[in-house]
Amino acid sequence: MEWSSKSHPGAKIKRYFWYNDAAMITLKIRLQALVYEYLKDAYPVTPGDIEFTVPPQAKLGDLALTLPFQTAKRQRTNPRAMAQDMMARLGSLPGVVRMEVAGAGFINLFLDQDAFFAERRRALGTTALRAAERKVIVEHTNINPNKAAHIGHLRNACLGDTLVRALRFKGETVEAQNYIDDTGVQVVDVVFGILEREKKSPADLDRIERFDFYCWDLYARTAAYLETDPAAQARKAEMLKAIEHGTGPEGAMAHYVSRRILRAHLATMKRIGASYDVLPCESSIIGLKFWDKAFALLQEKQGIYFVEDGPNAGCWVMKLEDEEDKEKIIVRSNGTVTYVGKDIAYQMWKFGLLERDFYYEPFSEEEGRPVWISTATPNDRGLHFGGGTRVYNVIDTRQSYLQKVVVQGLRALQFRGQADKSTHFSYEMVALSPRSMRELGVPIPAEDADKAFHEVSGRKGLGVKADDLLDRLEEKAFTEVDKRNADLSPETKRRTAREIARGSLRYFMLKFARNSLLIFDFDEALSFEGETGPYLQYTCVRLNSIFRKLEEREGTTAESVDRMVRGDAPSLGLLPEAERNDAWELLTFSSQFDDEALRSLESLEFSHMAKFAFALAQKCNGYYHKYPILSEADPDLKAIRILVIAVVRDVLVRALDLMGIPVPERM
RNA sequence: GCGCCCGUAGCUCAGCUGGAUAGAGCAUUUGGCUUCGAACCAAAGGGUCGGGAGUUCGAAUCUCUCCGGGCGCGCCA
Numbered sequence: 001m002e003w004s005s006k007s008h009p010g011a012k013i014k015r016y017f018w019y020n021d022a023a024m025i026t027l028k029i030r031l032q033a034l035v036y037e038y039l040k041d042a043y044p045v046t047p048g049d050i051e052f053t054v055p056p057q058a059k060l061g062d063l064a065l066t067l068p069f070q071t072a073k074r075q076r077t078n079p080r081a082m083a084q085d086m087m088a089r090l091g092s093l094p095g096v097v098r099m100e101v102a103g104a105g106f107i108n109l110f111l112d113q114d115a116f117f118a119e120r121r122r123a124l125g126t127t128a129l130r131a132a133e134r135k136v137i138v139e140h141t142n143i144n145p146n147k148a149a150h151i152g153h154l155r156n157a158c159l160g161d162t163l164v165r166a167l168r169f170k171g172e173t174v175e176a177q178n179y180i181d182d183t184g185v186q187v188v189d190v191v192f193g194i195l196e197r198e199k200k201s202p203a204d205l206d207r208i209e210r211f212d213f214y215c216w217d218l219y220a221r222t223a224a225y226l227e228t229d230p231a232a233q234a235r236k237a238e239m240l241k242a243i244e245h246g247t248g249p250e251g252a253m254a255h256y257v258s259r260r261i262l263r264a265h266l267a268t269m270k271r272i273g274a275s276y277d278v279l280p281c282e283s284s285i286i287g288l289k290f291w292d293k294a295f296a297l298l299q300e301k302q303g304i305y306f307v308e309d310g311p312n313a314g315c316w317v318m319k320l321e322d323e324e325d326k327e328k329i330i331v332r333s334n335g336t337v338t339y340v341g342k343d344i345a346y347q348m349w350k351f352g353l354l355e356r357d358f359y360y361e362p363f364s365e366e367e368g369r370p371v372w373i374s375t376a377t378p379n380d381r382g383l384h385f386g387g388g389t390r391v392y393n394v395i396d397t398r399q400s401y402l403q404k405v406v407v408q409g410l411r412a413l414q415f416r417g418q419a420d421k422s423t424h425f426s427y428e429m430v431a432l433s434p435r436s437m438r439e440l441g442v443p444i445p446a447e448d449a450d451k452a453f454h455e456v457s458g459r460k461g462l463g464v465k466a467d468d469l470l471d472r473l474e475e476k477a478f479t480e481v482d483k484r485n486a487d488l489s490p491e492t493k494r495r496t497a498r499e500i501a502r503g504s505l506r507y508f509m510l511k512f513a514r515n516s517l518l519i520f521d522f523d524e525a526l527s528f529e530g531e532t533g534p535y536l537q538y539t540c541v542r543l544n545s546i547f548r549k550l551e552e553r554e555g556t557t558a559e560s561v562d563r564m565v566r567g568d569a570p571s572l573g574l575l576p577e578a579e580r581n582d583a584w585e586l587l588t589f590s591s592q593f594d595d596e597a598l599r600s601l602e603s604l605e606f607s608h609m610a611k612f613a614f615a616l617a618q619k620c621n622g623y624y625h626k627y628p629i630l631s632e633a634d635p636d637l638k639a640i641r642i643l644v645i646a647v648v649r650d651v652l653v654r655a656l657d658l659m660g661i662p663v664p665e666r667m
Numbered sequence: 668g669c670g671c672c673c674g675u676a677g678c679u680c681a682g683c684u685g686g687a688u689a690g691a692g693c694a695u696u697u698g699g700c701u702u703c704g705a706a707c708c709a710a711a712g713g714g715u716c717g718g719g720a721g722u723u724c725g726a727a728u729c730u731c732u733c734c735g736g737g738c739g740c741g742c743c744a
Contacts, residue, residue, distance in 0.1 A: 332742040530692040
């Protein structure tokens with residue numbers, strides 16, 4: 001870049017200085033800088049004021065400056081008159097063929113179409129985004145390993161895995177972590193059920209297929225039983241202790257249950273294309289005494305203090321920032337650590353602040369790459385995880401309060417920078433519609449009769465199991481594929497059905513804003529029409545099919561298309577006006593991919609990316625319906641059309657990949 | 668009680684760092700398969716953006732207030 005960040009101190013400009021490849025973002029940066037240069041003497045502008053928006057209609061222009069509004073507000077004058085004056089001062093801008101003042105004071109810019117088109121083709125397959133961190137840690141999924149995964153867990157994993165993908169798209173080095181609470185009360189409940197109620201041996205359990213489904217029911221039964229028998233609490237407490245220390249038949253059973261269920265969870269997540277680098281376990285945290293180190297640090301830095309009397313006598317507590325009268329208990333009077341305390345220690349490990357690490361051993365494989373699980377047993381592999389410079393915890397909104405306390409814990413330890421870079425990626429829970437309840441055959445209790453939705457509860461065994469939903473999606477997809485592509489081999493049909501199920505589920509989980517409660521409805525989730533994953537996949541499949549036919553009928557191979565992309569193209573000016581407008585809209589809209597990816601990352605709102613991809617697919621479908629490619633006789637028109645859909649396909653496929661949605665060969 | 672979230676078309680939801688005529692899918696109605704795939708496309712109807720007040724050139728978007736719904740606030744995890 002030819003200008004220095006020193007002369008452009010505005011936050012927005014500075015932010016964009018990381019990026020220097022060809023894309024809409026680059027054009028905007030270039031224009032921002034020039035507009036600032038031309039106007040800074042006449043107006044009290046800062047580069048941050050110079051923002052570009054997209055006009056509501058293509059005919060109004062390609063980009064709009066809203067600067068006159070901000071400036072007129074400050075100077076209490078008429079924005080439209082100011083816009084006129086500013087436009088005159090701007091004279092001409094490179095890459096811009098025309099400007100006009102519109103509405104109440106917008107300055108609309110019309111871009112040089114052929115230059116932009118050439119730039120777009122040159123930038124095919126690239127992104128202008130750049131990494132900003134040394135290492136980003138994303139923790140997601142985190143399912144208690146005591147029962148099958150349900151739709152709530154799917155929402156977590158889809159959001160988390162998409163965050164991982166989006167960060168990697170941006171160029172960040174990302175570590176995907178899936179925390180396993182293998183010593184918690186949920187596992188204890190199941191172990192209690194197996195040992196005390198069902199009296200089953202590991203050999204008995206080996207014979208059970210779909211072990212996660214078996215535990216789903218067992219957990220609900222046991223939880224219900226434990227509520228009726230207070231005497232069992234003592235036995236349960238004993239078990240918890242044994243499990244935490246990894247001793248006795250209880251410890252062995254907890255290990256058996258958690259590992260077997262974990263394998264089932266990983267298999268389920270693999271179906272939606274989510275994978276992990278490392279699986280840190282609670283048992284390792286206990287075994288390696290991470291807490292002791294954190295506790296020492298908290299005492300040393302006076303982040304916590306001992307309470308002598310009052311209701312919290314005998315506890316170590318932390319003061320809360322905005323609630324001065326409140327004390328959060330970190331260590332109980334019996335000397336045990338609370339959940340938040342352990343979480344603070346764990347968050348410290350993620351940032352590499354604990355000065356200790358786990359040992360690791362391979363647990364499973366993902367595409368030939370090992371997935372590592374933590375262990376407290378030393379080995380000489382010398383592997384290290386954690387130590388990120390930025391951490392995202394994907395956890396539902398009900399844990400907001402505790403996540404806040406964890407961050408405050410870091411502050412209390414004077415790790416301010418790390419506290420600022422700890423993000424709770426929160427999202428609303430998934431609930432069931434009354435219709436879904438009926439479909440599951442679950443009776444609705446009388447007191448809940450007027451409720452619009454019903455909370456999913458693993459404890460009550462109430463919910464839609466992830467694998468059941470995926471099975472239904474696959475089954476339906478298979479029927480649809482079979483209907484249209486009877487000639488495909490059964491294996492291909494099955495593979496395609498899996499890809500469609502995955503695309504369908506992932507889009508469904510991303511299309512809603514994360515803050516909105518997702519009231520699950522089978523009909524909606526199983527739909528393949530309209531704003532759905534299969535619609536997006538179908539669009540890509542058809543685009544690919546056009547290129548395939550081009551090759552079959554005319555020998556236009558991928559290589560020759562690539563040469564066309566890299567070479568000179570006929571001028572868009574050769575197109576009739578209506579078509580030129582349509583092609584132009586497709587080109588400018590698709591060029592906002594980087595901006596959309598960045599916006600999604602900054603707002604952690606992947607529904608933006610979902611809507612962008614959907615809108616692009618809609619425009620694209622409309623385009624090739626209107627303008628046939630194979631049958632076009634005019635070589636220039638044909639070349640332009642091929643290039644336009646080549647550009648759009650590139651963006652669409654990458655947008656889907658960012659969301660973890662695969663593109664089948666045929667469907 | 669305190670804190671956070673939600674309320675937009677018949678239904679499900681986008682749009683919320685203020686910006687041009689409030690959008691999409693589903694459902695309803697109508698039209699389009701002999702053409703690159705109809706999981707598609709084209710079109711129609713459908714809105715006091717929960718109510719009220721304020722801020723301003725401009726409010727679905729920001730502020731206040733009220734109403735309705737949800738979640739959280741434990742020596743549980």
